[in-house]
Amino acid sequence: MDSAALAPSMLEFRNVTFSIGDHGILSNVSFRVTRGETRVILGPSGSGKSTILRLLMGLWQPDSGAIFVNGEDITAVTPERLREIRRSMGIVFQQGALFDSMTVGENIGYTLLEDKHPEEEVEPAVERYLQMVGLDPEIRDRMPDELSGGMQRRVAIARALAARDPNIILYDEPTTGLDPQSAERITDLVLHLRATMGKTSIMVTHDIADAFKVGDRITVLDRGTVVFEGTPEELNMAKDPFIAEFLAPYRKAVAASRRRDGVPGGVS
Amino acid sequence: MFCVAVLRSAFLPPYYKHEIVEQIHFSLIGSLFIVMFSALVAGQALAIQLAHELAKTGTKSELGHFMVISSVRALGPVLTGIVVASRMSAGITAELGTMRSSDQIDALVAFGTDPMKRLVAPRMIGLWVALPLLTIVGDALSVIGGGFVGLGYHITLESYYAGVSRYLTPSNLMVGMIKPVFFAVLITTVACWKGLTSTGGAKGVGVATTESVVISSVGILVTDFICTKLIFRVLGW
Numbered sequence: 001m002d003s004a005a006l007a008p009s010m011l012e013f014r015n016v017t018f019s020i021g022d023h024g025i026l027s028n029v030s031f032r033v034t035r036g037e038t039r040v041i042l043g044p045s046g047s048g049k050s051t052i053l054r055l056l057m058g059l060w061q062p063d064s065g066a067i068f069v070n071g072e073d074i075t076a077v078t079p080e081r082l083r084e085i086r087r088s089m090g091i092v093f094q095q096g097a098l099f100d101s102m103t104v105g106e107n108i109g110y111t112l113l114e115d116k117h118p119e120e121e122v123e124p125a126v127e128r129y130l131q132m133v134g135l136d137p138e139i140r141d142r143m144p145d146e147l148s149g150g151m152q153r154r155v156a157i158a159r160a161l162a163a164r165d166p167n168i169i170l171y172d173e174p175t176t177g178l179d180p181q182s183a184e185r186i187t188d189l190v191l192h193l194r195a196t197m198g199k200t201s202i203m204v205t206h207d208i209a210d211a212f213k214v215g216d217r218i219t220v221l222d223r224g225t226v227v228f229e230g231t232p233e234e235l236n237m238a239k240d241p242f243i244a245e246f247l248a249p250y251r252k253a254v255a256a257s258r259r260r261d262g263v264p265g266g267v268s
Numbered sequence: 269m270f271c272v273a274v275l276r277s278a279f280l281p282p283y284y285k286h287e288i289v290e291q292i293h294f295s296l297i298g299s300l301f302i303v304m305f306s307a308l309v310a311g312q313a314l315a316i317q318l319a320h321e322l323a324k325t326g327t328k329s330e331l332g333h334f335m336v337i338s339s340v341r342a343l344g345p346v347l348t349g350i351v352v353a354s355r356m357s358a359g360i361t362a363e364l365g366t367m368r369s370s371d372q373i374d375a376l377v378a379f380g381t382d383p384m385k386r387l388v389a390p391r392m393i394g395l396w397v398a399l400p401l402l403t404i405v406g407d408a409l410s411v412i413g414g415g416f417v418g419l420g421y422h423i424t425l426e427s428y429y430a431g432v433s434r435y436l437t438p439s440n441l442m443v444g445m446i447k448p449v450f451f452a453v454l455i456t457t458v459a460c461w462k463g464l465t466s467t468g469g470a471k472g473v474g475v476a477t478t479e480s481v482v483i484s485s486v487g488i489l490v491t492d493f494i495c496t497k498l499i500f501r502v503l504g505w
Contacts, residue, residue: 057378083380091378097371111379163379 009068010035010168010200011056016065018051025051026224028065033217038194038201040215042208044246047221049204050094053170056202057091058082069168089168090160094176096152098144104130104155105140111163129158133189150182157189169193171203175210183210190214208250212236220246271457277384278392287386291394294359296401299352303402304409306351311339311410315417328423332431335414340436340444344407346492349451352399353484357459360391361480364463365473373464388460395452403448439503447495454487 009032018026026048033039041049054060055067058074066073069085077085098107106113108129109122117125127137133154144152153174160169171190175183187210193199203214211218212232220228220235222242228235235243315335322328364387367373376383411432418428459480466476499505 054374057374059374059377086378086380089378091375093371093375095370097375099372099375100366100370114379114381 008035008071009033010037010070011039011202012066012068013052013055014066014068016055016062016067018048018055018060018062024224026055026062029221029224029226030065031219031226031229033200033202035200036194036198037216038190038203038214040211040218041202041204041221042206042211042215042218043221044206046223048224049206049221050172052221053091053172053202053204056170057086057089087164088166089170090163090166091170092153092156092160092172092174094172096144096149096156098152098155098159100144103141103143104147107144107155108140108158108162110159115164125162129162130155132161133158134185148182150178150185153178153182153186154189157186157193161193167200169199169201171201171205173205174203175205175207183207187213208247222246270461271453273384274388274392274457274460275453277382277389278396282385283393284386284390287390288393291390292397295352295356295391295394295398299355299398299402300405302355303348303351303406306347307344307406307409308413310343310347311335311413312417314338314343314410315414318414319417319421319423323421328418328421329427330431331414331418331421331423332411332428332433333435335411336432336435336440339410339414340407341440342492342496344410345403345444345447345451346488347410348399348403348406349448349455349488349492350485352395352402353451353455353488354481356391356395357455357462357480357484358477360456360459361463361466361477362473364460365466365476368464368466369469369473383464388456388464391460392452392456395456396449399448399452399455400445403444407444443496443499443503446499447492450491450495451488454491455484458484458487 012032013029016026016029017024029048029052031039041052043049051060055062056069056074062075065075067075070088072081072085074082074085098104099110102110105123105126108126109117112122112125126140130137130140135151135154135158139147139151144155147155157169157171157174160166174186174190178186190201190203191214194201203210205211212235215232217229217231218235219226220243227240227242228238230238235247238244315331318334318338319328319331322330322334364373367387373383373387376386415425415428415432419425462476462480462483463473466472468475
């Protein structure tokens with residue numbers, strides 16, 4: 001039995017099925033994420049990846065199955081308890097979802113202000129989190145729409161971190177729509193946060209390169225069902241036809257790049 | 269059900285004081301000029317019609333009386349309600365709809381905030397404060413405008429305001445001031461519901477905003493009819 005199976009799970013999906021109307025989104029999905037692990041949920045568009053994060057946050061309720069956060073089934077708790085459980089998680093939404101009527105500083109300090117922390121505590125905290133995500137604290141008075149897409153995502157990460165110092169962070173397609181340089185900054189930041197703060201993370205993405213770079217373990221979804229779960233190395237060795245087809249463009253790109261660089265051999 | 273949730277969120281703490289003040293300002297100050305202008309123009313148009321008809325029967329001196337009854341009890345609250353509904357329901361639905369489509373509502377929930385408390389309740393309280401005050405301003409300007417129209421029909425301001433003050437009774441005022449409270453509930457409920465449940469991106473927000481304005485405006489006419497019937501029954505008129 002591998003070490004991941006023995007470690008205490010921080011997050012767990014157990015036989016979760018979810019649909020919207022007659023349209024099935026997830027079917028019997030199960031996986032568990034251990035403390036300090038970065039799990040990547042990988043799959044093509046429409047495979048149900050983002051739905052997993054919304055179910056984890058308790059924004060939606062599954063049709064059947066159980067979802068455990070720190071050992072507690074969030075599908076069976078009161079709304080008040082669910083609100084408390086959410087406080088242990090921070091989420092970075094697909095397009096950042098910054099509150100556009102608030103400044104960058106107010107966005108990052110949102111939960112602190114909600115919890116009635118005094119201004120003199122919030123100001124330095126905002127500065128600290130901006131520096132943590134590699135942004136100039138001077139931008140705290142700017143509005144979100146004055147920032148580039150990459151900066152908005154980093155502010156969203158800072159806001160998620162500032163949210164009561166969560167021990168779980170959920171990233172919903174954090175690099176989608178960004179230029180390669182900005183996307184790399186985001187994935188570097190995710191790796192940095194894991195290395196320095198030991199946060200448990202789930203990153204949803206359709207970008208295979210990001211998945212290989214960031215994930216300790218990868219869960220691959222196809223039309224709402226789990227078709228693979230394992231390490232990036234195991235994914236690279238997988239023989240499943242869907243995975244082979246899904247990874248093909250990435251493998252071709254890497255092979256072409258290696259040919260140009262004069263490096264022989266396969267893809268990893 | 270949503271209406272009950274709106275009322276509960278407005279009555280029960282916690283209150284977002286900053287948002288409430290902001291919404292009162294937005295509803296009251298933002299709508300003030302358009303309400304004043306509409307009331308003045310509509311009041312004068314009404315006075316012309318009334319003065320013309322009263323002149324035929326030799327009862328021009330009753331203009332003040334009729335202006336109070338028609339403006340304070342009927343036209344004023346409805347006119348102010350429709351003007352404010354057009355402005356506020358469009359604004360609320362568009363804002364909440366955009367927040368919904370850009371995941372900002374989900375972000376609020378994810379960070380432990382109840383959107384009903386933070387977004388809906390301040391708008392409800394804001395309109396509860398603003399709409400009756402705007403109705404008073406609208407009624408006053410409508411009646412004042414009628415006085416100036418009366419001058420053109422050789423009705424002195426003294427006789428006009430004597431008629432006004434005779435019929436500006438507490439019961440007439442109350443009839444006019446109860447309606448805006450219900451209009452505020454209607455506007456907030458429809459606008460917030462349409463905004464929070466809008467789907468389909470920019471097009472969906474556009475459709476929701478249009479529906480919100482139409483339902484609020486027609487709803488005000490229906491609510492006015494129901495309120496008038498009930499008030500007349502209660503007061504035994």
